[in-house]
Amino acid sequence: MKTVFSPLHNRRTATTELDGGILIAPHEKPSRAETILGRVKQEQLGEVLPPREYGLGPVLRVHTQDYVDFLRVSWADWIAEGKPGEAISAVWPGRGMRHRVPKDIDGRLGYYSFGAETSITEGTWDAVCASADVALTAQALVANGESAAFALCRPPGHHAHADLFGGYCFFNNAAISAQAFRDQGAKRVAVLDVDFHHGNGTQSIFYQRDDVMTISLHGDPDLVFPHFLGFEDETGEGPGEGFNLNLVYPPGTPFSVWLDGLETACARIAAWQPDALVIALGVDTFEDDPISFFKLRSADYLLMGERLGKLNLPTLFTMEGGYDVDAIGVNVVNVLKGFEQAR
Numbered sequence: 181m182k183t184v185f186s187p188l189h190n191r192r193t194a195t196t197e198l199d200g201g202i203l204i205a206p207h208e209k210p211s212r213a214e215t216i217l218g219r220v221k222q223e224q225l226g227e228v229l230p231p232r233e234y235g236l237g238p239v240l241r242v243h244t245q246d247y248v249d250f251l252r253v254s255w256a257d258w259i260a261e262g263k264p265g266e267a268i269s270a271v272w273p274g275r276g277m278r279h280r281v282p283k284d285i286d287g288r289l290g291y292y293s294f295g296a297e298t299s300i301t302e303g304t305w306d307a308v309c310a311s312a313d314v315a316l317t318a319q320a321l322v323a324n325g326e327s328a329a330f331a332l333c334r335p336p337g338h339h340a341h342a343d344l345f346g347g348y349c350f351f352n353n354a355a356i357s358a359q360a361f362r363d364q365g366a367k368r369v370a371v372l373d374v375d376f377h378h379g380n381g382t383q384s385i386f387y388q389r390d391d392v393m394t395i396s397l398h399g400d401p402d403l404v405f406p407h408f409l410g411f412e413d414e415t416g417e418g419p420g421e422g423f424n425l426n427l428v429y430p431p432g433t434p435f436s437v438w439l440d441g442l443e444t445a446c447a448r449i450a451a452w453q454p455d456a457l458v459i460a461l462g463v464d465t466f467e468d469d470p471i472s473f474f475k476l477r478s479a480d481y482l483l484m485g486e487r488l489g490k491l492n493l494p495t496l497f498t499m500e501g502g503y504d505v506d507a508i509g510v511n512v513v514n515v516l517k518g519f520e521q522a523r
């Protein structure tokens with residue numbers, strides 16, 4: 181399987197994440213991508229390619245112009261105000277307030293985000309654009325005949341809505357890729373999110389559509405991020421009714437239980453017969469992940485990959501979460517190896 185990777189992910193070097201009332205070193209750090217790349221090479225998964233540059237056209241098929249414009253100028257506007265730290269939202273348009281875009285950078289940060297854990301820094305824009313190019317380059321490989329490809333994206337994307345950043349995500353790489361498949365002629369595209377967290381961004385982007393099916397297995401939003409979306413009664417809206425599926429699990433969920441959910445998801449996908457499958461691949465389902473509460477073990481990721489391979493669909497993997505850096509390379513590449521063994 182080919183991997184697409186860009187060293188420009190290193191432009192995303194946030195030094196602060198608001199967590200537990202203090203600013204910690206971010207969980208979403210450069211060593212995540214470098215460790216995965218090292219394992220891809222060590223295991224000889226396949227060729228590693230640099231991304232092509234696609235520009236903002238494909239991004240704007242999913243994200244709004246005003247949001248993209250905001251992201252591009254956010255850091256410059258922040259430092260123009262003489263702010264001492266990294267750009268972090270501290271105010272949001274709460275219930276009963278006006279949902280309009282303020283002029284002030286603090287107001288715009290709040291309007292265009294849904295959490296304070298994600299800072300914007302000097303190189304964030306460059307890394308975010310490169311991450312989308314990585315996804316689109318891997319998507320093109322699959323659209324042009326590769327049976328599967330791995331987009332080693334950083335920063336991740338599945339929490340990003342059309343005009344919201346959060347959860348370490350800015351451009352929704354999986355959604356941008358799904359839309360690219362559609363724009364290149366695929367009639368039906370399924371996005372399956374196996375990250376520990378709900379793919380709230382991906383769900384919201386396609387929620388009223390019946391051409392992109394979105395499915396996510398994740399920790400109970402009543403207990404974990406993103407807290408306000410991802411419940412099992414969210415099944416789609418309007419034409420999209422029935423094209424969203426959330427499978428929610430409690431703390432301590434082992435692979436055996438999680439695998440039942442994967443089986444449900446795969447059955448739904450197989451019945452729909454999509455032309456392409458995008459897997460939002462987070463491995464924060466791992467038993468030792470520092471911010472999650474499932475109990476998957478490294479060997480389980482081989483079985484996860486195998487089950488996904490048995491769907492026999494053109495498949496794009498986009499890298500999402502996973503924060504146990506010692507294990508992330510093994511776990512990610514285990515999914516990809518298991519996938520290939522099933523083909």
Ligand SMILES: NCCCCCC(=O)NO
Pocket residue numbers: 199297339347348375376377405462464471500501502
């Ligand atoms: N306290 C913030 C947690 C953000 C979760 C990010 C993630 O891994 N999403 O998949």
Ligand SMILES: [Mg+2]
Pocket residue numbers: 373374375376377378379396397398
């Ligand atoms: Mg998920």
Ligand SMILES: [Zn+2]
Pocket residue numbers: 375376377462464500501502
């Ligand atoms: Zn996650």
